[in-house]
Amino acid sequence: MSKPDNFVEPPNFKILLSPGNDQFFEETVKAYAWLKFLWTGPNPNIEVDLRNVYPGLSFSPKVLYQAMIDGVEALGLPGIACGPVIYHESGPFSPYRSYLSIKREWSEFLVCAAPVGHSFLISVRKIDHFPHIKWFHYIPLFLGLILAFGSGFILDGLVGGFLVVALITSFVWSLFRYSARAAESWFGQHLPYMPVVAPIYVRWFRPNTFYRQDLHSAFVTLVDEVVRKVVGELEGTQGLRIDTEGQRPPAHPSLPA
Numbered sequence: 001m002s003k004p005d006n007f008v009e010p011p012n013f014k015i016l017l018s019p020g021n022d023q024f025f026e027e028t029v030k031a032y033a034w035l036k037f038l039w040t041g042p043n044p045n046i047e048v049d050l051r052n053v054y055p056g057l058s059f060s061p062k063v064l065y066q067a068m069i070d071g072v073e074a075l076g077l078p079g080i081a082c083g084p085v086i087y088h089e090s091g092p093f094s095p096y097r098s099y100l101s102i103k104r105e106w107s108e109f110l111v112c113a114a115p116v117g118h119s120f121l122i123s124v125r126k127i128d129h130f131p132h133i134k135w136f137h138y139i140p141l142f143l144g145l146i147l148a149f150g151s152g153f154i155l156d157g158l159v160g161g162f163l164v165v166a167l168i169t170s171f172v173w174s175l176f177r178y179s180a181r182a183a184e185s186w187f188g189q190h191l192p193y194m195p196v197v198a199p200i201y202v203r204w205f206r207p208n209t210f211y212r213q214d215l216h217s218a219f220v221t222l223v224d225e226v227v228r229k230v231v232g233e234l235e236g237t238q239g240l241r242i243d244t245e246g247q248r249p250p251a252h253p254s255l256p257a
Contacts, residue, residue, distance in 0.1 A: 004042030008034045041132030049224070050124035052231065057120050059234065061113040064122075065100040067233075068111065071226035072102055077219055079183055080104045102227075104219045105183055105212075106130045106192070109227065122234070124227055126220065130208070131192045137199040144196055172197065180205040 011031040015021045069082045085101045088094045102109040106129040113122050145165060152164030179187040179201070191201045206212075 004045075006037060006040075006043045008037040010034050038134070039136075041134075045128040047126045048123065049126050050122065050228070050231065052122045052235075053116070054120040054122075054234065056118060057234075058115060058118070059113070059120050061098065064113045064230065064234075065111065067230045068100060068102070068227055071230060072223055075222050075226070077104065077215075077222065080219070081184055085110075102223055105206075105216075107216050107219055109223055111227065122231055124231075126224075131198060131202055133199045133202050140196045141200060176201050176205045 008030070011027045011034055012023075015023050015027045016031060018024065021027075065084070072080060072082055081101070081103050083101060084098045086096050087099055088096045097112060097114055100109075100111040100113070102111070108127040108129060110125040110127060111122070112124075113120070115121075145168075148164050148168050149161040151161075153161035156163070175187065176191070176197075179185060179191050182188050183206070192198050192206070194201075
């Protein structure tokens, strides 16, 4: 089994227990990096599924993206979000490229269609953003509840402590239920990665059930077929090649020109 690209080997605990050792500082830094890896988990799994170059050809990325969006929308799968995302070529002040994101929950296709000199490049990446939850991620949650209970206890004894905890629990429960039903909402997209609340939300409101796994497999298979079909049209014909602005079909309103 391959290790994730951000994997960190555990430190040498013998050296950590010997502050006078010459390597103590180095192992302390390594211990911090190791604990950070344990807490955040592996980086999202990114698989380069397709990377084609078309020498001497030029296509319209906008029309290419639109053809993929139309094909994905025709599938009728629930909870799919399509739209452009911006990635800089290097640093924050470098030129940027517009990618097409096709996303459902934690599964994403990232398509890049761009000119490269007098040629054209198309790349497709499959990304798995599924959050990894461990038992120690619950510790801040329990500490927060203890703090809330203590605040209520100071105000009104046991009754105040239980009341504050009950109010917070009720609010969080309602927010989680809404986010689970509207997975494409802002809360639905960001709650799985928020400290403290993410473990209980992912574990109890959006668990990785058999049906979720089956739907994920269907999403990946069907969208992959749509993307390859559009790319295949480039290889077989010039149907998506656009020479004049007037020839372009109506495009998705959020796509860049």
